[in-house]
Amino acid sequence: MIIIIVLLSKERAVVMEIKSKKSKQRDALLAALRDTNCHPTALWLYDKLRIQFPQISLATVYRNLNLLHQTGEIIKIDIGDGTEHYDGAINPHCHFVCDECRSIIDVPSVPMQNIDQNVAKMLSADIRGHSLVFYGKCKSCRE
Numbered sequence: 001m002i003i004i005i006v007l008l009s010k011e012r013a014v015v016m017e018i019k020s021k022k023s024k025q026r027d028a029l030l031a032a033l034r035d036t037n038c039h040p041t042a043l044w045l046y047d048k049l050r051i052q053f054p055q056i057s058l059a060t061v062y063r064n065l066n067l068l069h070q071t072g073e074i075i076k077i078d079i080g081d082g083t084e085h086y087d088g089a090i091n092p093h094c095h096f097v098c099d100e101c102r103s104i105i106d107v108p109s110v111p112m113q114n115i116d117q118n119v120a121k122m123l124s125a126d127i128r129g130h131s132l133v134f135y136g137k138c139k140s141c142r143e
């Protein structure tokens with residue numbers, strides 16, 4: 001009897017360890033994203049997290065990014081370079097992408113009167129939101 005109890009609690013301890021390790025990695029991922037405004041890719045985040053979690057895999061990073069995206073804690077950005085970029089800033093804002101250095105710069109939300117409602121009317125659709133990307137040459141590339 002005693003042996004069974006010991007085994008059970010050992011198993012539970014292992015499960016708890018796995019659980020906390022998982023949420024620790026997710027927390028670190030979110031912290032890394034909130035800590036930068038470079039709108040990184042999954043690969044960039046993977047390189048960053050590997051310092052703290054040498055065993056972490058790229059698949060785990062992707063899984064956690066999708067989870068954080070589903071819960072609305074992060075934003076995915078598509079700038080047309082074939083790679084998904086991630087943003088820890090979830091306040092409404094737009095992005096500017098530099099044609100030369102490919103940096104992604106935050107633009108405070110541009111006032112556009114009722115754009116969602118206007119498009120909703122135009123298409124007779126339900127609009128969840130919109131994404132607006134500006135393209136050009138950034139300040140430092142212009143200099």
Ligand SMILES: [Zn+2]
Pocket residue numbers: 098099100101102103137138139140141
């Ligand atoms: Zn630039």
Ligand SMILES: [Zn+2]
Pocket residue numbers: 039087089093094095105106
């Ligand atoms: Zn942003």
